[in-house]
Amino acid sequence: MNRVVWIRTAVVVGFILLLELLCRYGVIGRMTMIPPSEMATHLWRLLQSGRANADIAETLSNVAVAFASAVVGGFVIGSILHSVPRLRRAVDPFLATYYAIPFFAFYPLLVVIFGLNAAPIILIGFLFGVVAMIINTMNGLDRIPRVLIKTARVNGLGPVRTAWLIKLPSAAPQLFTGIKLAIAYSFIGVIAAEFIMSTSGLGYSIAFAFNNFDNRTMYALMLFIITLVTIVNAFFHVWERRIMARRGR
Amino acid sequence: MAASVVEMSAPRNRGVIRESQGSAASAEIHAEMTGIKRIYPATGGGPGVHALGPVDLKLARGEFYSVVGPSGCGKSTLLDVLAGLSAPTEGHILFEGREVAGKVPPGVGVVFQEDAAFPWLTVEDNIAFGLRRAGTDAAEVERRVAYAIGFMGLKDFRKAYPSQLSGGMRQRVCIARTLVMQPRLILLDEPFGALDAQTRLLMGDELLKLWRETGATVMLITHALDEAAMLSDRIGVMSARPGRLIADIRTDWPRDRDSRIAAEESFGQITSQLWRLLRDESVKAAGMAGAKG
Amino acid sequence: MRQFIDSLIFAAVLVGLWQGLHWFAGDIAIASPGVTAERAWQMVGTASFWAHFRETFSALGYALAIAVLGGMTIGLLLGLHRLSGEVAEPILVSLYSLPKITLYPLILLIFGLGMSAKVAFGAIHGIIPIAIFTMGAVKTIAPVYFKTARVLQLTRRQLVTTVVIPAAIPELVSGLRVGFSLTLLGVLIGEMFASQRGLGYLVMNAIGTLDVPTMMAVVLMLALVAVAISATLLYLDRRLHHRAA
Numbered sequence: 001m002n003r004v005v006w007i008r009t010a011v012v013v014g015f016i017l018l019l020e021l022l023c024r025y026g027v028i029g030r031m032t033m034i035p036p037s038e039m040a041t042h043l044w045r046l047l048q049s050g051r052a053n054a055d056i057a058e059t060l061s062n063v064a065v066a067f068a069s070a071v072v073g074g075f076v077i078g079s080i081l082h083s084v085p086r087l088r089r090a091v092d093p094f095l096a097t098y099y100a101i102p103f104f105a106f107y108p109l110l111v112v113i114f115g116l117n118a119a120p121i122i123l124i125g126f127l128f129g130v131v132a133m134i135i136n137t138m139n140g141l142d143r144i145p146r147v148l149i150k151t152a153r154v155n156g157l158g159p160v161r162t163a164w165l166i167k168l169p170s171a172a173p174q175l176f177t178g179i180k181l182a183i184a185y186s187f188i189g190v191i192a193a194e195f196i197m198s199t200s201g202l203g204y205s206i207a208f209a210f211n212n213f214d215n216r217t218m219y220a221l222m223l224f225i226i227t228l229v230t231i232v233n234a235f236f237h238v239w240e241r242r243i244m245a246r247r248g249r
Numbered sequence: 250m251a252a253s254v255v256e257m258s259a260p261r262n263r264g265v266i267r268e269s270q271g272s273a274a275s276a277e278i279h280a281e282m283t284g285i286k287r288i289y290p291a292t293g294g295g296p297g298v299h300a301l302g303p304v305d306l307k308l309a310r311g312e313f314y315s316v317v318g319p320s321g322c323g324k325s326t327l328l329d330v331l332a333g334l335s336a337p338t339e340g341h342i343l344f345e346g347r348e349v350a351g352k353v354p355p356g357v358g359v360v361f362q363e364d365a366a367f368p369w370l371t372v373e374d375n376i377a378f379g380l381r382r383a384g385t386d387a388a389e390v391e392r393r394v395a396y397a398i399g400f401m402g403l404k405d406f407r408k409a410y411p412s413q414l415s416g417g418m419r420q421r422v423c424i425a426r427t428l429v430m431q432p433r434l435i436l437l438d439e440p441f442g443a444l445d446a447q448t449r450l451l452m453g454d455e456l457l458k459l460w461r462e463t464g465a466t467v468m469l470i471t472h473a474l475d476e477a478a479m480l481s482d483r484i485g486v487m488s489a490r491p492g493r494l495i496a497d498i499r500t501d502w503p504r505d506r507d508s509r510i511a512a513e514e515s516f517g518q519i520t521s522q523l524w525r526l527l528r529d530e531s532v533k534a535a536g537m538a539g540a541k542g
Numbered sequence: 543m544r545q546f547i548d549s550l551i552f553a554a555v556l557v558g559l560w561q562g563l564h565w566f567a568g569d570i571a572i573a574s575p576g577v578t579a580e581r582a583w584q585m586v587g588t589a590s591f592w593a594h595f596r597e598t599f600s601a602l603g604y605a606l607a608i609a610v611l612g613g614m615t616i617g618l619l620l621g622l623h624r625l626s627g628e629v630a631e632p633i634l635v636s637l638y639s640l641p642k643i644t645l646y647p648l649i650l651l652i653f654g655l656g657m658s659a660k661v662a663f664g665a666i667h668g669i670i671p672i673a674i675f676t677m678g679a680v681k682t683i684a685p686v687y688f689k690t691a692r693v694l695q696l697t698r699r700q701l702v703t704t705v706v707i708p709a710a711i712p713e714l715v716s717g718l719r720v721g722f723s724l725t726l727l728g729v730l731i732g733e734m735f736a737s738q739r740g741l742g743y744l745v746m747n748a749i750g751t752l753d754v755p756t757m758m759a760v761v762l763m764l765a766l767v768a769v770a771i772s773a774t775l776l777y778l779d780r781r782l783h784h785r786a787a
Binding site for chain 3: 004007008011012031032033086087089090091092093094096097099100101102103104105106108109111112113180183184185187188191192195196203206207210218221222225226229230233234237
């Protein structure tokens with residue numbers, strides 16, 4: 001491990017220790033926050049008791065469906081838009097301002113349409129992630145050097161092999177960015193939707209615990225989500241580093 | 250012109266290639282580097298990279314000196330060290346008798362290969378940039394900028410932004426920006442490297458004109474042998490990494506010269522002499538690059 | 543021009559889809575575009591709507607001010623100091639991808655209900671992307687600009703105000719655009735739970751009373767205002783990037 005990683009670890013650990021001390025010595029009141037060590041022990045108990053398992057499974061499966069459909073849908077739509085320049089120019093202003101639209105305000109509407117089940121939750125996660133994937137797919141396809149396409153022609157590759165052997169690898173960095181954003185946005189979308197209005201899932205459980213002044217459960221679940229998202233991110237970060245290192249960047 | 254050819258047309262053993270020191274000893278020394286080494290520290294367990302040196306170099310006041318060398322030999326590092334932009338691992342630098350240490354001394358101007366014109370400023374404001382930061386009074390800024398704009402042929406573009414100019418024009422802006430600071434030592438790091446061949450020739454003439462007008466000492470880093478042969482009073486030849494000065498060639502061109510000098514017989518002799526000296530070094534450099542990639 | 547017409551056609555297609563959804567899902571679920579527009583027009587004529595509107599946008603204003611000042615300062619410092627930047631970047635990226643709504647209870651416990659909670663929630667949404675963009679902008683400034691600054695004997699302060707900030711401005715505007723969208727989202731989420739005022743509250747309230755046209759009218763107006771602001775920033779963004787290229 002290099003120096004930067006050590007310092008980063010020290011910063012994070014130091015921050016957690018600071019929180020722990022502030023909570024232990026009452027600078028931060030118990031009604032506001034419980035010490036991180038208590039969050040962790042309570043989370044451990046919660047996981048062992050299996051009480052949260054159903055909610056965890058539900059949230060994760062919602063995220064998985066939203067993420068997968070955002071990536072696949074975004075890639076397909078992005079590729080289509082890339083190949084029809086006129087359509088792309090027409091849609092471009094909408095894509096560019098898409099994230100300005102406050103999505104969660106649509107969520108109640110989706111609940112009215114689909115009912116209080118998983119569909120509107122997944123849809124919010126999907127809607128949140130898909131456009132990031134569309135934009136990055138188009139960016140990636142834009143940046144394929146023309147000389148590589150010419151090389152493919154010189155070597156007599158057909159359209160399918162060109163797509164698979166040339167286009168996909170050279171668009172990979174941008175596609176990767178799209179995938180990373182899609183997973184983050186699916187998480188954000190799903191958990192926020194559960195939090196706003198739902199009958200189960202991690203987001204709902206946090207909101208429920210909050211409303212019932214059950215700070216220990218609330219913080220345990222918050223810790224769970226933060227840890228989970230951080231691990232997923234770190235995984236993608238390392239993977240991306242590997243790919244980029246091989247390309248000498 | 251005939252006088253200048255004498256030494257060059259003489260046989261090589263008459264000392265055209267001299268020791269890298271001592272050739273400037275007779276004139277007043279303007280800048281001096283002694284025992285300069287630059288070693289980049291090791292990263293990730295490997296050994297450090299010995300990029301440069303040891304180098305000893307004396308620049309006489311008012312001379313036009315060029316450094317040529319194979320790619321990656323540490324030419325730019327040499328310039329950075331002399332400018333005070335990076336510190337040498339070993340050795341001393343004196344500029345006008347004072348030690349240069351980790352800071353660019355006043356009186357030194359640098360023109361870089363990269364496009365250093367600020368895209369958010371007009372040509373005029375780019376040129377005035379350094380003077381304004383230095384707190385020069387407005388009338389004086391005005392006067393010097395007007396002069397530099399005229400001198401560099403930028404009159405029609407004073408209100409233009411760099412993105413509206415060609416690469417050659419942008420480099421003129423950077424030279425003008427250096428010129429208005431009235432530097433006594435001008436360092437140029439492959440300033441025309443990104444330009445096409447014809448533009449390079451014209452820019453070379455501009456540079457000679459500037460050198461004559463200002464009386465400044467000039468050090469030009471270049472990989473173009475003809476450029477060095479055409480512009481310089483004296484040319485230092487650098488070895489492959491770690492770069493050392495392996496030869497010192499005096500051209501003896503008259504002060505009043507321009508690109509037409511390329512038609513002289515001795516121009517061809519100097520260029521081919523440079524290539525003889527550099528060929529082996531370039532092969533070494535290319536081989537090293539090949540092994541690394 | 544043709545592109546503009548194409549975009550209009552696309553917008554028309556979206557409205558058509560909306561109408562189709564209305565026919566498919568019925569009045570209770572989705573109000574038609576016509577009814578929604580009519581309700582929006584009615585609401586614009588009432589003083590109470592403007593009170594809610596002002597509430598939301600003043601919260602947004604404060605939150606954005608905090609996010610921009612804080613984010614740019616953090617980003618500048620991290621961008622100029624290489625080691626800190628390398629240490630901090632993955633931490634910032636992970637904070638960015640965190641579902642910040644999970645922190646909402648914490649914000650409420652600290653700030654209580656009302657304006658300050660909304661502002662804080664908006665600010666934590668906006669500050670991180672702005673910091674990330676600013677840091678990226680500073681880190682990608684051409685090294686030759688820094689060298690030029692040293693040759694021209696600039697002080698640290700002059701370096702920041704006359705080179706770093708101007709050089710980073712096109713990217714800063716991009717960051718501002720992302721920051722704006724997320725800050726608005728944060729403020730609205732804040733209003734949806736913990737407020738008796740603001741457009742977010744109006745949406746939740748309309749849901750409670752099953753007043754679908756009102757809900758949709760508010761969402762529509764929000765979207766239009768947000769898109770208008772974002773489009774303005776986008777225009778600025780493209781012009782600045784164009785000039786820099």
